[in-house]
Amino acid sequence: MREELVTVRNLKKHFPLEKGFFDRLLVREHRFVKAVDNVSFSIMKGEVLGLVGESGSGKTTTGRLILGLLPATGGEVLYRGRSVISYSKKDMEELRERMQIIFQDPYASLSPRMSIGKAIGHPLAIHHLADAKTSKEICLSIMEKVGLSPAPFLYRKYPHQLSGGQRQRVVIARALVTNPDFVIADEPIAMADVSVRAMILELMMKLKREFDLTYLFITHDLATCKYICDRIAIMYLGKIVEIGPLKEVFSRPVHPYTETLLDAVPVPDPRFRRTHPMPKGEIPSAFNPPPGCNFHPRCYIAETRCRNLEPGLEKVGEDHYVSCMVRGSWGSRD
Ligand SMILES: Nc1ncnc2c1ncn2[C@@H]1O[C@H](COP(=O)(O)OP(=O)(O)O)[C@@H](O)[C@H]1O
Ligand SMILES: [Mg+2]
Numbered sequence: 001m002r003e004e005l006v007t008v009r010n011l012k013k014h015f016p017l018e019k020g021f022f023d024r025l026l027v028r029e030h031r032f033v034k035a036v037d038n039v040s041f042s043i044m045k046g047e048v049l050g051l052v053g054e055s056g057s058g059k060t061t062t063g064r065l066i067l068g069l070l071p072a073t074g075g076e077v078l079y080r081g082r083s084v085i086s087y088s089k090k091d092m093e094e095l096r097e098r099m100q101i102i103f104q105d106p107y108a109s110l111s112p113r114m115s116i117g118k119a120i121g122h123p124l125a126i127h128h129l130a131d132a133k134t135s136k137e138i139c140l141s142i143m144e145k146v147g148l149s150p151a152p153f154l155y156r157k158y159p160h161q162l163s164g165g166q167r168q169r170v171v172i173a174r175a176l177v178t179n180p181d182f183v184i185a186d187e188p189i190a191m192a193d194v195s196v197r198a199m200i201l202e203l204m205m206k207l208k209r210e211f212d213l214t215y216l217f218i219t220h221d222l223a224t225c226k227y228i229c230d231r232i233a234i235m236y237l238g239k240i241v242e243i244g245p246l247k248e249v250f251s252r253p254v255h256p257y258t259e260t261l262l263d264a265v266p267v268p269d270p271r272f273r274r275t276h277p278m279p280k281g282e283i284p285s286a287f288n289p290p291p292g293c294n295f296h297p298r299c300y301i302a303e304t305r306c307r308n309l310e311p312g313l314e315k316v317g318e319d320h321y322v323s324c325m326v327r328g329s330w331g332s333r334d
Contacts, residue, residue, distance in 0.1 A: 004081065005045040005214050006066060006099075006182055010038050011075035013061050017287055033287040035061040037238035038075070040313075043182070048208070048215040050225040050246070052261065053235035054283050059218045062235070063184045066216070067099055068092070079182075097127055100175035104187035106167035110159040116148070117155035120174045127178060138177060145210065146173045147203060165196035172203065176211060184216045189224065201227050223265040226250070231319070234258050237283065237294045240313065244320030254322040256299050276300065293325065301326050 014032035036058045043049045051059050064070045066077050068084060077084045079095060087095060100123075103109040110119055120142065121135045130138060136155075143151035146169045159167055168188065175183055185204065189197040205228060207213060217229055225232050225246060233243040234257065242255040253259045259276040279298035284290060290297050296306040303326055313321040314328035322328045 002044045002046065004042045005079070006216070007042040007078040007081070008062070008066060009040050009076050009078065011036055011040070011062065011065055011077065012038055012073040013058075013065055013070060014073045031287060033285075034238045034289060036065060036072075037289075039235075039238070039240055040075075041233055041240060041243060043214055043216060045181075045214055046212070047230040048217050048228050050229035050232040051216060051218045051235060052222050052225060052232055053220065055220055056237075056283055057235045058238040059220075059235055060186055063101060063186050063216065063218055066184065067101055068095075069101075093127065097123075097129070097178040098180050099182045099184070100178065100180040101184045101186060102171050102175050102188045104190050106164070106171045106191065107159065109171055110167060112159055114158075115155070116143075116157050116159070116162070116170055119159075119170060120177055123174060123178045129178065139173070142173045142177055145207065146170075146176070148173065164192055165199065168192055168196070168200055169203070172200075172207070176207065179211070181212065182214045182216075184218065186218045187220065188217075190220070197224075198227075204228065222261045226265070234261065237289050239294065239323065241295065241324070242320075242322045243313070244317065244322075248317055248320050252317065252320075254316050254320070254327045255295075255324050256301050256327070257295050293323075 013036040014034050017031040017033055039062060041049070051062065053059055061070065065072050084095065114122070117136065117139055120139045124130045124135045124138065140151040140155065143149065143154065148154050148166060148169050154162070159170070162170065188204070189200050192200055201224065204215070208215065217225070219225060229246050231243065231245050232249050233240050234255065235241070236257055242249060242253070242258045249258060250262065253262050256276070257279065260279050263276050281298055284294070284297065292307040292309055293311050296302040299306065305325060309325060311323045311325045311328060313323045316322045316328060
Protein backbone atom coordinates (compact mmCIF):
# COMPACT_ATOMS: atom_id res chain seq x y z
CA MET A 1 0.00 0.00 0.00
CA ARG A 2 1.45 3.32 -1.05
CA GLU A 3 1.68 6.20 1.38
CA GLU A 4 -0.73 9.13 1.18
CA LEU A 5 1.59 12.11 0.97
CA VAL A 6 -0.95 14.91 0.93
CA THR A 7 -4.60 14.63 1.89
CA VAL A 8 -7.25 17.29 1.61
CA ARG A 9 -10.42 16.88 3.66
CA ASN A 10 -13.56 18.94 3.12
CA LEU A 11 -11.48 21.92 2.14
CA LYS A 12 -13.37 25.19 1.72
CA LYS A 13 -12.46 28.71 0.76
CA HIS A 14 -15.22 31.30 0.65
CA PHE A 15 -14.05 34.78 -0.29
CA PRO A 16 -16.24 37.59 1.04
CA LEU A 17 -17.55 39.61 -1.84
CA GLU A 18 -16.50 43.25 -1.91
CA LYS A 19 -19.62 45.41 -1.68
CA GLY A 20 -20.08 48.68 -3.49
CA PHE A 21 -21.20 51.82 -1.64
CA PHE A 22 -24.94 51.37 -2.25
CA ASP A 23 -24.80 47.65 -1.63
CA ARG A 24 -23.26 48.37 1.72
CA LEU A 25 -26.26 50.53 2.60
CA LEU A 26 -28.88 48.22 1.16
CA VAL A 27 -27.60 44.70 1.55
CA ARG A 28 -26.93 43.64 5.09
CA GLU A 29 -25.73 40.11 4.73
CA HIS A 30 -22.24 39.18 3.57
CA ARG A 31 -22.04 37.32 0.30
CA PHE A 32 -19.32 34.89 -0.59
CA VAL A 33 -17.54 33.48 -3.60
CA LYS A 34 -17.34 29.76 -2.95
CA ALA A 35 -14.02 29.28 -4.73
CA VAL A 36 -13.38 25.89 -3.13
CA ASP A 37 -16.39 24.13 -1.71
CA ASN A 38 -15.93 20.93 0.24
CA VAL A 39 -13.10 19.37 -1.71
CA SER A 40 -11.52 16.08 -0.59
CA PHE A 41 -8.79 14.01 -2.23
CA SER A 42 -5.47 12.31 -1.51
CA ILE A 43 -2.22 12.32 -3.40
CA MET A 44 -0.12 9.17 -3.11
CA LYS A 45 3.63 9.39 -2.81
CA GLY A 46 5.23 9.32 -6.23
CA GLU A 47 2.07 9.92 -8.25
CA VAL A 48 1.00 12.76 -10.49
CA LEU A 49 -2.55 13.90 -9.79
CA GLY A 50 -4.04 16.19 -12.42
CA LEU A 51 -6.48 18.86 -11.23
CA VAL A 52 -8.44 19.87 -14.29
CA GLY A 53 -11.15 22.46 -14.87
CA GLU A 54 -12.12 25.61 -16.71
CA SER A 55 -10.74 28.93 -15.60
CA GLY A 56 -12.44 30.05 -12.39
CA SER A 57 -13.20 26.54 -11.14
CA GLY A 58 -11.01 26.94 -8.04
CA LYS A 59 -7.83 25.09 -9.01
CA THR A 60 -5.32 27.77 -8.01
CA THR A 61 -7.15 28.45 -4.76
CA THR A 62 -7.00 24.71 -3.93
CA GLY A 63 -3.23 24.75 -4.57
CA ARG A 64 -2.70 27.81 -2.43
CA LEU A 65 -4.76 26.33 0.41
CA ILE A 66 -2.67 23.15 0.37
CA LEU A 67 0.52 25.18 0.70
CA GLY A 68 -0.92 27.32 3.48
CA LEU A 69 -0.55 30.46 1.35
CA LEU A 70 -4.20 31.19 2.10
CA PRO A 71 -6.15 30.43 5.28
CA ALA A 72 -8.97 27.94 4.67
CA THR A 73 -12.59 28.73 5.56
CA GLY A 74 -13.02 25.08 6.57
CA GLY A 75 -11.57 21.61 6.26
CA GLU A 76 -8.00 20.49 6.64
CA VAL A 77 -4.80 19.54 4.87
CA LEU A 78 -2.76 16.55 6.04
CA TYR A 79 0.87 15.93 5.19
CA ARG A 80 1.95 12.31 5.66
CA GLY A 81 -1.23 11.70 7.64
CA ARG A 82 -0.76 14.57 10.08
CA SER A 83 -3.02 17.62 10.03
CA VAL A 84 -1.10 20.78 9.21
CA ILE A 85 -3.22 22.65 11.79
CA SER A 86 -1.30 20.87 14.55
CA TYR A 87 2.08 22.04 13.22
CA SER A 88 4.30 24.28 15.34
CA LYS A 89 5.94 27.31 13.71
CA LYS A 90 9.13 25.33 13.22
CA ASP A 91 7.29 22.34 11.69
CA MET A 92 5.52 24.75 9.38
CA GLU A 93 8.82 26.22 8.20
CA GLU A 94 10.10 22.75 7.42
CA LEU A 95 6.90 21.95 5.59
CA ARG A 96 7.36 25.05 3.42
CA GLU A 97 10.64 23.49 2.22
CA ARG A 98 8.98 20.14 1.50
CA MET A 99 6.12 21.61 -0.56
CA GLN A 100 6.73 24.00 -3.44
CA ILE A 101 4.76 25.59 -6.25
CA ILE A 102 5.54 26.40 -9.86
CA PHE A 103 3.36 29.27 -11.08
CA GLN A 104 1.82 29.71 -14.47
CA ASP A 105 3.52 32.94 -15.48
CA PRO A 106 7.28 32.79 -15.07
CA TYR A 107 7.61 36.48 -15.93
CA ALA A 108 5.28 37.55 -13.13
CA SER A 109 6.84 35.23 -10.58
CA LEU A 110 10.43 36.39 -11.17
CA SER A 111 11.61 39.79 -9.99
CA PRO A 112 13.11 41.71 -12.94
CA ARG A 113 15.82 43.09 -10.66
CA MET A 114 16.99 39.75 -9.29
CA SER A 115 19.64 37.83 -11.19
CA ILE A 116 18.82 34.24 -12.13
CA GLY A 117 21.28 32.86 -9.59
CA LYS A 118 19.85 35.01 -6.83
CA ALA A 119 16.28 34.08 -7.74
CA ILE A 120 17.00 30.36 -7.69
CA GLY A 121 18.95 30.62 -4.42
CA HIS A 122 16.32 32.85 -2.80
CA PRO A 123 14.41 30.03 -1.01
CA LEU A 124 17.73 28.82 0.49
CA ALA A 125 18.42 32.33 1.76
CA ILE A 126 14.99 32.87 3.33
CA HIS A 127 15.03 29.48 5.00
CA HIS A 128 18.70 29.96 6.06
CA LEU A 129 19.54 26.60 4.56
CA ALA A 130 22.98 27.30 3.14
CA ASP A 131 25.80 29.84 3.25
CA ALA A 132 26.53 31.85 0.12
CA LYS A 133 29.15 29.45 -1.26
CA THR A 134 27.11 26.28 -0.75
CA SER A 135 24.02 28.02 -2.06
CA LYS A 136 25.82 28.90 -5.28
CA GLU A 137 27.02 25.30 -5.69
CA ILE A 138 23.50 23.95 -5.15
CA CYS A 139 22.06 26.48 -7.62
CA LEU A 140 24.60 25.71 -10.34
CA SER A 141 23.98 21.98 -9.98
CA ILE A 142 20.18 22.40 -10.16
CA MET A 143 20.52 24.76 -13.12
CA GLU A 144 22.36 22.07 -15.06
CA LYS A 145 19.71 19.51 -14.08
CA VAL A 146 16.87 21.68 -15.43
CA GLY A 147 18.77 22.39 -18.63
CA LEU A 148 19.94 25.95 -17.86
CA SER A 149 23.34 25.54 -19.28
CA PRO A 150 26.06 26.75 -19.22
CA ALA A 151 24.99 27.42 -15.65
CA PRO A 152 27.85 29.78 -14.58
CA PHE A 153 27.04 32.01 -17.57
CA LEU A 154 23.27 32.11 -17.05
CA TYR A 155 23.67 32.49 -13.26
CA ARG A 156 24.50 36.18 -13.69
CA LYS A 157 21.76 36.96 -16.23
CA TYR A 158 18.43 38.68 -15.55
CA PRO A 159 14.94 37.34 -16.47
CA HIS A 160 14.53 39.66 -19.49
CA GLN A 161 17.73 38.26 -21.00
CA LEU A 162 16.29 34.72 -21.17
CA SER A 163 13.75 33.07 -23.45
CA GLY A 164 10.30 32.11 -22.17
CA GLY A 165 11.28 28.44 -21.95
CA GLN A 166 14.43 29.30 -20.01
CA ARG A 167 12.46 31.46 -17.58
CA GLN A 168 10.10 28.57 -16.91
CA ARG A 169 13.18 26.42 -16.18
CA VAL A 170 14.35 29.05 -13.68
CA VAL A 171 11.00 28.86 -11.90
CA ILE A 172 11.26 25.05 -11.81
CA ALA A 173 14.85 25.23 -10.50
CA ARG A 174 13.78 27.65 -7.78
CA ALA A 175 11.01 25.27 -6.70
CA LEU A 176 13.47 22.38 -6.43
CA VAL A 177 16.30 24.11 -4.62
CA THR A 178 14.98 23.28 -1.12
CA ASN A 179 14.77 19.61 -2.11
CA PRO A 180 10.98 19.28 -1.78
CA ASP A 181 9.05 16.03 -2.12
CA PHE A 182 5.76 17.59 -3.21
CA VAL A 183 5.40 20.13 -6.01
CA ILE A 184 2.26 21.87 -7.20
CA ALA A 185 2.62 22.87 -10.84
CA ASP A 186 -0.05 25.50 -11.55
CA GLU A 187 -0.57 25.54 -15.32
CA PRO A 188 3.21 25.36 -15.86
CA ILE A 189 2.96 25.30 -19.65
CA ALA A 190 -0.04 27.56 -20.24
CA MET A 191 2.11 30.60 -21.03
CA ALA A 192 4.82 28.70 -22.90
CA ASP A 193 5.15 28.56 -26.66
CA VAL A 194 3.79 25.38 -28.18
CA SER A 195 7.33 24.38 -29.17
CA VAL A 196 8.58 24.34 -25.58
CA ARG A 197 5.52 22.80 -23.91
CA ALA A 198 6.48 19.20 -24.60
CA MET A 199 10.04 19.91 -23.47
CA ILE A 200 8.85 21.32 -20.15
CA LEU A 201 6.58 18.34 -19.53
CA GLU A 202 9.44 15.98 -20.36
CA LEU A 203 11.72 17.91 -18.01
CA MET A 204 9.13 17.69 -15.23
CA MET A 205 8.95 13.92 -15.63
CA LYS A 206 12.75 13.59 -15.66
CA LEU A 207 13.01 15.68 -12.49
CA LYS A 208 10.24 13.66 -10.88
CA ARG A 209 12.39 10.53 -11.26
CA GLU A 210 15.63 12.21 -10.20
CA PHE A 211 14.21 13.99 -7.15
CA ASP A 212 11.57 11.38 -6.25
CA LEU A 213 8.79 13.96 -6.52
CA THR A 214 5.02 13.86 -6.20
CA TYR A 215 3.06 16.37 -8.29
CA LEU A 216 -0.29 18.08 -8.21
CA PHE A 217 -0.51 19.12 -11.85
CA ILE A 218 -3.05 21.91 -12.36
CA THR A 219 -4.33 22.51 -15.88
CA HIS A 220 -7.37 23.73 -17.82
CA ASP A 221 -6.37 21.42 -20.65
CA LEU A 222 -7.26 17.78 -20.24
CA ALA A 223 -5.10 16.82 -23.24
CA THR A 224 -1.82 17.58 -21.42
CA CYS A 225 -2.81 15.27 -18.56
CA LYS A 226 -2.45 12.33 -20.89
CA TYR A 227 1.32 12.68 -20.95
CA ILE A 228 1.98 13.13 -17.30
CA CYS A 229 -0.85 12.20 -14.90
CA ASP A 230 -1.59 8.91 -13.14
CA ARG A 231 -4.97 10.07 -11.86
CA ILE A 232 -7.15 13.04 -12.64
CA ALA A 233 -9.62 15.08 -10.65
CA ILE A 234 -12.13 17.14 -12.61
CA MET A 235 -13.13 20.35 -10.87
CA TYR A 236 -16.20 22.45 -11.62
CA LEU A 237 -17.25 25.58 -9.71
CA GLY A 238 -15.33 24.77 -6.55
CA LYS A 239 -16.18 21.06 -6.46
CA ILE A 240 -14.63 17.81 -7.64
CA VAL A 241 -17.13 16.20 -10.02
CA GLU A 242 -15.09 13.15 -11.04
CA ILE A 243 -11.83 11.60 -9.86
CA GLY A 244 -10.14 8.42 -10.96
CA PRO A 245 -7.21 6.76 -12.72
CA LEU A 246 -6.29 8.54 -15.96
CA LYS A 247 -6.94 5.55 -18.20
CA GLU A 248 -10.29 4.83 -16.60
CA VAL A 249 -11.51 8.44 -16.82
CA PHE A 250 -10.32 8.77 -20.41
CA SER A 251 -11.87 5.51 -21.55
CA ARG A 252 -14.97 5.51 -19.36
CA PRO A 253 -15.86 9.06 -18.32
CA VAL A 254 -19.03 9.10 -16.25
CA HIS A 255 -19.77 12.77 -15.51
CA PRO A 256 -21.30 14.65 -18.47
CA TYR A 257 -18.86 17.50 -17.84
CA THR A 258 -15.90 15.14 -18.14
CA GLU A 259 -17.35 13.78 -21.39
CA THR A 260 -17.48 17.21 -22.94
CA LEU A 261 -13.97 18.08 -21.76
CA LEU A 262 -12.75 14.84 -23.31
CA ASP A 263 -14.47 15.61 -26.60
CA ALA A 264 -12.31 18.72 -26.82
CA VAL A 265 -9.12 16.63 -26.60
CA PRO A 266 -7.71 16.37 -30.12
CA VAL A 267 -7.35 12.86 -31.52
CA PRO A 268 -5.30 12.09 -34.64
CA ASP A 269 -8.22 10.46 -36.42
CA PRO A 270 -10.14 12.35 -39.12
CA ARG A 271 -13.15 10.06 -38.67
CA PHE A 272 -13.54 11.20 -35.06
CA ARG A 273 -16.65 13.26 -34.41
CA ARG A 274 -17.68 15.08 -31.26
CA THR A 275 -20.16 12.76 -29.59
CA HIS A 276 -21.47 14.87 -26.73
CA PRO A 277 -22.96 18.32 -26.97
CA MET A 278 -20.71 21.09 -25.64
CA PRO A 279 -21.89 22.47 -22.31
CA LYS A 280 -24.35 25.26 -22.83
CA GLY A 281 -23.21 28.76 -21.92
CA GLU A 282 -20.32 29.82 -19.75
CA ILE A 283 -19.22 28.65 -16.34
CA PRO A 284 -21.58 30.43 -13.88
CA SER A 285 -20.16 32.74 -11.25
CA ALA A 286 -18.88 31.03 -8.11
CA PHE A 287 -20.50 33.81 -6.10
CA ASN A 288 -23.98 32.81 -7.13
CA PRO A 289 -23.80 29.12 -8.00
CA PRO A 290 -26.95 27.37 -9.20
CA PRO A 291 -28.82 25.32 -6.57
CA GLY A 292 -28.79 21.52 -6.66
CA CYS A 293 -26.06 20.13 -8.86
CA ASN A 294 -24.18 23.25 -9.92
CA PHE A 295 -23.58 21.84 -13.42
CA HIS A 296 -27.29 21.32 -14.18
CA PRO A 297 -27.90 24.53 -16.22
CA ARG A 298 -25.24 23.38 -18.73
CA CYS A 299 -25.89 19.65 -18.57
CA TYR A 300 -27.49 17.73 -21.43
CA ILE A 301 -28.79 14.89 -19.24
CA ALA A 302 -30.10 17.01 -16.34
CA GLU A 303 -33.37 15.90 -14.76
CA THR A 304 -35.71 17.79 -12.44
CA ARG A 305 -34.06 16.39 -9.29
CA CYS A 306 -30.71 17.81 -10.42
CA ARG A 307 -32.09 21.30 -9.84
CA ASN A 308 -32.94 20.62 -6.23
CA LEU A 309 -30.59 18.03 -4.82
CA GLU A 310 -26.86 18.27 -4.50
CA PRO A 311 -24.98 15.12 -5.53
CA GLY A 312 -22.00 13.78 -3.58
CA LEU A 313 -19.09 11.66 -4.85
CA GLU A 314 -20.10 8.02 -5.39
CA LYS A 315 -17.95 5.05 -6.29
CA VAL A 316 -18.46 3.95 -9.90
CA GLY A 317 -15.36 1.81 -10.45
CA GLU A 318 -11.97 0.87 -9.01
CA ASP A 319 -10.70 4.08 -7.37
CA HIS A 320 -13.17 6.00 -9.56
CA TYR A 321 -15.70 8.42 -8.03
CA VAL A 322 -18.32 10.63 -9.62
CA SER A 323 -20.69 13.29 -8.40
CA CYS A 324 -23.77 12.90 -10.61
CA MET A 325 -27.20 11.69 -9.56
CA VAL A 326 -28.24 10.52 -13.02
CA ARG A 327 -25.09 8.55 -13.78
CA GLY A 328 -23.66 7.81 -10.34
CA SER A 329 -26.68 5.94 -9.04
CA TRP A 330 -26.39 3.47 -11.90
CA GLY A 331 -23.09 2.35 -10.46
CA SER A 332 -21.94 1.42 -13.94
CA ARG A 333 -23.08 2.44 -17.36
CA ASP A 334 -22.17 -0.81 -19.09
N1 LIG B 1 -8.40 36.63 -3.56
C1 LIG B 1 -9.61 36.44 -4.07
N2 LIG B 1 -10.66 37.20 -3.68
C2 LIG B 1 -11.90 37.01 -4.18
N3 LIG B 1 -12.20 36.04 -5.08
C3 LIG B 1 -11.20 35.24 -5.51
C4 LIG B 1 -9.85 35.40 -5.03
N4 LIG B 1 -9.07 34.44 -5.63
C5 LIG B 1 -9.89 33.74 -6.44
N5 LIG B 1 -11.16 34.22 -6.37
C6 LIG B 1 -12.33 33.69 -7.10
O1 LIG B 1 -12.42 32.31 -6.82
C7 LIG B 1 -12.80 31.56 -7.97
C8 LIG B 1 -11.75 30.50 -8.28
O2 LIG B 1 -10.55 31.13 -8.66
P1 LIG B 1 -9.21 30.31 -8.99
O3 LIG B 1 -8.90 29.43 -7.85
O4 LIG B 1 -8.18 31.29 -9.39
O5 LIG B 1 -9.68 29.43 -10.24
P2 LIG B 1 -8.80 28.70 -11.37
O6 LIG B 1 -7.38 28.61 -10.90
O7 LIG B 1 -9.47 27.38 -11.55
O8 LIG B 1 -8.94 29.56 -12.60
C9 LIG B 1 -12.99 32.58 -9.08
O9 LIG B 1 -14.37 32.88 -9.14
C10 LIG B 1 -12.19 33.76 -8.60
O10 LIG B 1 -12.73 34.96 -9.11
MG1 LIG C 1 -5.62 29.29 -11.84
